[in-house]
Amino acid sequence: MHEHDNILLTEAVERYISGEMTPDERLQFENLRKADSEVDQMVVTHTMFLQKMNRYNEWQKFQVSLNEIHDDLATQGKIDSPALKGKAKIAYLFNKYKRVGSIAASIAGLTALLVSAILWSVTPKTQRAQLDLLNRNIHNLANKSRQQDQEIYNLKNNQSTTSIVKPAINYSSGGTGFIIDSKGLLVTNAHVIQNAQNIAVANAAGDEYEAKVVYTDPVRDIAVLRIIDKNFKSLPPVPYGFTKKTAEMAEPLFTLGYPREDIVYNEGYLSSKTGFNGDTLSCQIEIAANRGTSGSPILNNEGDVIGILNSRQKDQEGVAFFIRSRNLYTILNEVKEKEKTDAAIQNVKLNTRSSIANLNRQQQAKKIQDYVFMVKVN
């Protein structure tokens, strides 16, 4: 009963504050306040709290509108902001036009043209059991084709604007990774960083950070990386959640990854609950997967990560597999076992609740893109 009174009282306080009371009610309520100090106290604290909530809401709306204004003005050339090139331009178009699908399709077309001229590390899909044995050979093969690609690339592109290989560092693009802990822990595919000497990750803005491998699991094809760069500042809390649930057949899914130098959005659907050759660790997804998107997050409409993209069947266009998020929990426990002395690792907890469930797809993509990184290896 006591709680019921409190609910009524809270409601009264809110109507009182917002001025919805009739003059009579108001008078009664004010008398009640005078007579009962507890009620009076409640009105004061509740008013204060509502003001704080209100201000929070106002600020949030204001900040959203500032970002929109910035992008608009920069695109119209009314301010000298260099922000809108490449990925920002794409993100802007996404927000500007609601026809995401067709844009994504045209980007995919463009990518296909670009990809042929750009080099990517690629590990052919093999049976898992043989993977370990074949590591070396695959790597050598990949290296060879990498060199050839490099030569072709150099021959073809004398006037290219996007130089993939920066001579100073000499990284080549490996794949995609995404943040699982805002202090700088990422996951990607094990095959992306296999035999890597050095690893760097670059965000959508192009900032590059040095990273090292914390853990790798070739069977599940998952690796955990940590950013060890002094320039890296912790990100705000991770927006997406990690769900242990399996996606349903035909459930719409989307991904952000780096098939090329800029981040690219793609969408598709779950086509089978099992992976290659009936593998139960993974599921099959119908999506325009490109080389370089290995390690991208696969998300559902709620903004929950349901898996990690890992491979494409060579002979079928648009068929890809992803490793289910469930495995991330298992792997994180294994990492914690291994790194007993590392307090930062011990404190890592996967976010279970997406904070972007109620946003539309454009807003979700915008929020997520800061957490998806290109993984570069050499």
Place this chain on the structure above:
Amino acid sequence: MKDTILEQEILLLKGLARNDRKASEEIYKQNYNLIQALVVNNNGTADDARDIFQESMVVLFEKARSGTFELNCQIKTYLYSVAKRLWLKKLQQQNRFTEEWNDSGMQVRVDDDIEVHEQKDQEFNLMHQSIQNLGEPCKSLLEAFYFKKKSMQEIAESFGYTNSENAKTQKYKCLMRLKKLFFSQYTKKEP
């Protein structure tokens, strides 16, 4: 001539206080390049400039809403002064302080406003954290009621409660949890 400029500024500030997009856009357009130059000429990137400018806009927004903006200086001067202080602070935090400071020397006193802003900013982050930590359905429920101003009836329907009374009870419990989350941190912050 001076009068009309002043009138324009007052109109802009009034618009800004209402979160009117046209006014914000106008202020943005008129001042962004100047602030960007200030940041970029002093060790910053274009992204830093964007952050600093937008934070300065928030300070101006609060100032406009509190009605204490005395028009003894132009919006431009005010924004510039705020941005300069914020950027200096940021440089100091990152130990990237430069001796040679390239700027045009426009300056009004903004220390008090920045102090107020920082306090509010902390509160804002705390509220954000608290709301994020609420979990569902509490988070969406409170947002629907307090931010999107949906009626309890609408909320009951969209969340699937059998009637608005149940939704109300749930909302109350959520609000209590949010308050608890918020104030447990909030009081710790008080010296």
